[in-house]
Every structure is written in structure tokens, then in C-alpha cells.
Amino acid sequence: MKHKKMRQFLADHCLLAGEIQLSGGGTANFYFDCKRATLNGEFLTPLADWLLDEVAPALSPSPTLIGGPTLGADFIAAAAIMRATQRNLPLCRASIVRKEAKKHGTKSLIENEQPSGQQVLVVEDVITTGGSIAYACDELLAAGHKIAGIAAIIDREAGGKQKLETQYNAPVMALFTKSDFPELNG
Numbered sequence: 174m175k176h177k178k179m180r181q182f183l184a185d186h187c188l189l190a191g192e193i194q195l196s197g198g199g200t201a202n203f204y205f206d207c208k209r210a211t212l213n214g215e216f217l218t219p220l221a222d223w224l225l226d227e228v229a230p231a232l233s234p235s236p237t238l239i240g241g242p243t244l245g246a247d248f249i250a251a252a253a254i255m256r257a258t259q260r261n262l263p264l265c266r267a268s269i270v271r272k273e274a275k276k277h278g279t280k281s282l283i284e285n286e287q288p289s290g291q292q293v294l295v296v297e298d299v300i301t302t303g304g305s306i307a308y309a310c311d312e313l314l315a316a317g318h319k320i321a322g323i324a325a326i327i328d329r330e331a332g333g334k335q336k337l338e339t340q341y342n343a344p345v346m347a348l349f350t351k352s353d354f355p356e357l358n359g
């Protein structure tokens with residue numbers, strides 16, 4: 174599935190119209206329910222290949238780890254490291270930042286935490302304010318890692334992308350932006 178088909182998949186299966194509450198506060202009249210895409214192998218496979226073939230190679234220094242905030246990053250990261258392993262590519266590990274540390278067991282905030290000093294490719298499904306990515310970046314930095322780049326399926330063009338680029342001095346790449354969906358104009 175190439176980009177055109179991924180765009181159509183999102184338009185057909187994920188794009189919701191009508192007033193809806195957003196994670197960062199406020200409301201909007203459209204919403205991308207990207208979990209419907211990242212929990213579907215037909216979309217997830219080309220998404221992982223986009224990360225491995227177009228995003229990771231464009232970053233310097235090269236990423237050594239995939240990371241991101243649960244829940245948005247979970248399936249994307251898992252798919253990317255599985256495809257990397259199948260394809261004999263080096264990006265075969267991921268760390269996921271929980272919304273809060275576990276209260277039992279390992280008490281982890283970062284699952285599968287890696288030795289400090291990793292160059293992290295942070296992944297997420299949607300960027301609106303960028304708050305959820307910023308939270309994960311801050312925790313990864315606090316764990317001693319660097320932010321090599323940030324990638325998301327959708328940039329809602331609400332200012333989050335620019336904010337993240339400035340805050341983390343790292344490239345932010347989105348597979349699609351709100352403008353790629355003329356369906357939103359009626």
C-alpha cells in the first residue's frame with residue numbers, strides 16, 4: 174500500500190465528523206481515529222515501511238531506538254521493530270513511555286528502557302498541540318536519551334509540529350497533514 178492508499182484508508186476508516194473533545198483541551202469538528210488504522214495490518218505494514226525507508230534514513234544522527242507515548246506509539250513502534258527485524262534492518266528495539274509509572278511490579282515509567290544515550294525516533298499517531306509527544310520526549314531526555322526525530326501519521330496543522338521542532342531541535346515528519354484531506358471541506 175503506497176501513500177495514496179494509506180491516505181484513502183484514513184479517509185475511509187478513521188476520519189470522523191462532528192463536534193469532539195480533544196486531548197489537549199478544547200473541541201474540534203473533525204477527528205482522526207487513527208487506532209482504526211494502527212490496529213489494521215493493511216495500514217500498519219506500509220506505515221512501518223514508511224518509517225524504515227523514508228523517516229529513519231533522513232535523520233542524522235541515525236536513530237538507534239524507536240520510542241513514544243502510549244497508546245499512540247504502541248502499535249506503530251511494535252510494527253516498525255517487527256518489520257525492521259524481518260528486513261534485517263538495525264532499528265529493532267522500542268521503548269514506550271507510560272502515562273504514569275506502574276504502581277506495582279517493575280514500577281516502570283518507560284517500558285523496555287534501554288541504556289542511556291540512544292538516538293530516539295519518537296513516533297505517535299496524531300499531532301495536535303504536540304503535548305503528548307512532548308511529554309514522551311521529556312521523559313526520554315530525562316532517561317539520558319537524545320531526540321533524533323519525531324514522526325506522526327497526521328499533523329492536524331494546529332501548531333504542534335512547529336512547537337516540537339523548536340523545543341527539541343529535531344525534525345518532525347508527518348505522513349499526512351490536515352490539508353491532505355479535502356474531504357474535511359465538505
Ligand SMILES: O=P(O)(O)OC[C@H]1O[C@H](OP(=O)(O)OP(=O)(O)O)[C@H](O)[C@@H]1O
Nearest residue numbers: 196197244245299300301302303304305
Ligand atoms: O498533540 P496532542 O494535543 O497531544 O494530541 C494528540 C494526542 O491525542 C490522542 O491521544 P489521547 O490523549 O486520546 O490518548 P490515547 O492515544 O492514549 O488514546 C492522540 O493519540 C495523540 O496522542
Ligand SMILES: O=C(O)c1cc(=O)[nH]c(=O)[nH]1
Nearest residue numbers: 195196197204205299301
Ligand atoms: O487532539 C486530539 O486529541 C486528537 C485529534 C485527532 O484527530 N485524533 C486523535 O486521536 N486525537
